[in-house]
Amino acid sequence: MDKQKVLALTGNQAVAHAMKQINPDVVAAYPITPQTTIMEEFSNYVANGLVDTELVRVESEHSAMSAVIGSAAAGARSMTATSAQGLALMWEELYIASGLRLPIVLVNVNRALSAPINIHCDHSDAMGARDSGWIMIFNENAQEAYDATIMAFKIAENERVFLPVMINFDGFTISHSIDAVSILDDDVVKNFVGDYKAPYNMLETPTTVGAFDSLGGFYYEFKKVQEDALRNSLPVIQEVYDRFAEISGRHYRHLETEFIEDAEIVFVIMGSLTGSVREIVHEARRKGIKAGLLKVRTYRPFPEKEVVEILKNSKAIVVFDRANSPGASYAPLCSDITNALYKERFIKPVVNVIYGLGGRDLELEEIEEALKIGIDASNGKEYPEKIWISIKGKEVD
Amino acid sequence: MKKIDITRIQEFSPEEHPIGGHIQDAGNSELYKTGSWKTFMPEIDFSKCIQCLYCFIYCPDSSILVEEGKVVGVDYDHCKGCGICAAECPKDAIEMKEAIEEE
Numbered sequence: 001m002d003k004q005k006v007l008a009l010t011g012n013q014a015v016a017h018a019m020k021q022i023n024p025d026v027v028a029a030y031p032i033t034p035q036t037t038i039m040e041e042f043s044n045y046v047a048n049g050l051v052d053t054e055l056v057r058v059e060s061e062h063s064a065m066s067a068v069i070g071s072a073a074a075g076a077r078s079m080t081a082t083s084a085q086g087l088a089l090m091w092e093e094l095y096i097a098s099g100l101r102l103p104i105v106l107v108n109v110n111r112a113l114s115a116p117i118n119i120h121c122d123h124s125d126a127m128g129a130r131d132s133g134w135i136m137i138f139n140e141n142a143q144e145a146y147d148a149t150i151m152a153f154k155i156a157e158n159e160r161v162f163l164p165v166m167i168n169f170d171g172f173t174i175s176h177s178i179d180a181v182s183i184l185d186d187d188v189v190k191n192f193v194g195d196y197k198a199p200y201n202m203l204e205t206p207t208t209v210g211a212f213d214s215l216g217g218f219y220y221e222f223k224k225v226q227e228d229a230l231r232n233s234l235p236v237i238q239e240v241y242d243r244f245a246e247i248s249g250r251h252y253r254h255l256e257t258e259f260i261e262d263a264e265i266v267f268v269i270m271g272s273l274t275g276s277v278r279e280i281v282h283e284a285r286r287k288g289i290k291a292g293l294l295k296v297r298t299y300r301p302f303p304e305k306e307v308v309e310i311l312k313n314s315k316a317i318v319v320f321d322r323a324n325s326p327g328a329s330y331a332p333l334c335s336d337i338t339n340a341l342y343k344e345r346f347i348k349p350v351v352n353v354i355y356g357l358g359g360r361d362l363e364l365e366e367i368e369e370a371l372k373i374g375i376d377a378s379n380g381k382e383y384p385e386k387i388w389i390s391i392k393g394k395e396v397d
Numbered sequence: 398m399k400k401i402d403i404t405r406i407q408e409f410s411p412e413e414h415p416i417g418g419h420i421q422d423a424g425n426s427e428l429y430k431t432g433s434w435k436t437f438m439p440e441i442d443f444s445k446c447i448q449c450l451y452c453f454i455y456c457p458d459s460s461i462l463v464e465e466g467k468v469v470g471v472d473y474d475h476c477k478g479c480g481i482c483a484a485e486c487p488k489d490a491i492e493m494k495e496a497i498e499e500e
């Protein structure tokens with residue numbers, strides 16, 4: 001393992017630093033808060049000649065994703081970054097990028113979708129894109145965001161994968177807060193990421209990209225291949241996490257757990273507020289309450305088997321969702337958890353906590369309240385299936 | 398990247414598709430028969446034709462067959478029956494007839 005220097009960086013600066021070390025062939029982006037400072041920093045690197053990247057300043061996110069689809073199809077290592085409405089504007093291209101199996105890396109700094117307009121964090125942007133066939137990784141802090149950005153191309157460009165990767169981390173909480181980040185040596189990153197030789201190269205071989213399936217003759221088979229590719233990427237992602245541990249000493253897993261062996265009430269969460277939930281879990285343990293924590297890192301493909309393995313012995317599960325799925329039984333993460341459990345025939349009390357929409361703080365007292373509900377649920381008492389924990393004007397007893 | 402036999406694409410199993418559908422065999426669109434959707438087909442009356450080649454120039458699907466500088470017929474595998482050739486022919490030498498399913 002090589003020596004690393006620790007720098008005080010915001011999440012966005014850390015990611016821009018990773019981009020500098022990756023030195024992608026093409027980057028196309030359009031500014032949007034809270035992503036903007038990534039590209040601001042990166043365009044400095046371009047202007048100062050520290051990278052060889054062709055930076056395309058497009059007129060919208062729709063064009064940003066279109067541009068990197070074009071460059072990736074031409075065989076160039078291509079990247080972009082966005083947030084919220086920007087990701088929403090990329091919608092149709094997200095499906096094209098994954099359908100064409102282009103190993104594009106997109107850094108999505110999570111932010112709420114309008115209306116009402118709100119620039120702060122939640123996961124609605126990413127959750128809207130969760131069925132677009134992208135690999136999705138959620139990060140808790142600046143270090144994880146830096147590391148994930150470096151690992152992203154290794155995953156995307158693997159010959160068993162060839163899928164785009166979306167790196168997610170929380171707007172402002174992570175993107176604009178300064179944290180101590182261990183930075184790898186430039187050469188170490190360069191060797192780790194390696195050279196990229198695309199299996200298709202329209203500059204060398206005339207290539208038809210995105211051929212029209214006029215009569216629905218092969219679309220169906222095509223989508224099956226895509227589904228298989230996404231599912232089969234799960235072990236590859238872990239292999240890349242493992243290899244990254246060799247150069248960094250930081251060993252990631254699809255899921256991270258604490259106190260799970262004998263946990264009766266398990267909190268499930270992803271993103272920056274994992275820290276607050278971890279705090280309450282530790283406090284509960286000090287009081288002798290058998291609480292545990294499951295942090296989801298690899299969200300798509302969903303590591304369902306591992307999830308069930310971790311949760312099957314618990315008595316109640318409290319899933320924290322930073323997005324809603326209006327009109328559905330549960331919010332996105334909770335749906336994934338309950339689906340995984342049901343598939344393996346485990347039926348347990350599940351409490352879905354909606355938190356943090358539009359950057360709303362999740363107070364420690366609210367997590368304690370969720371713990372109480374979890375304890376009730378584990379004891380066979382009545383419990384709410386879905387609770388908006390931070391709602392104002394609720395009765396206090 | 399594997400070469401593919403585009404003529405069989407409608408029958409491909411999932412594994413037979415090239416990754417991302419990137420087709421690297423140049424010039425294969427000719428093998429993809431797009432003429433099946435026409436409801437009218439052009440028929441050239443060579444007794445009226447003056448070989449001006451307007452039909453050849455105007456056809457959007459390169460479906461007017463020309464040999465040694467002369468129009469010799471229509472490529473019905475790719476002609477979509479749009480009728481542009483018939484509309485442009487200065488001698489009304491092309492008639493759009495109802496397309497009959499060729500079996």
Ligand code: SF4
Binds near residue numbers: 476477479
């Ligand atoms: S009908 Fe249209 S496609 Fe067919 S030969 Fe005439 S111009 Fe071409």
Ligand code: SF4
Binds near residue numbers: 453490
């Ligand atoms: S446009 Fe009419 S006259 Fe001219 S070449 Fe074609 S069929 Fe003949």
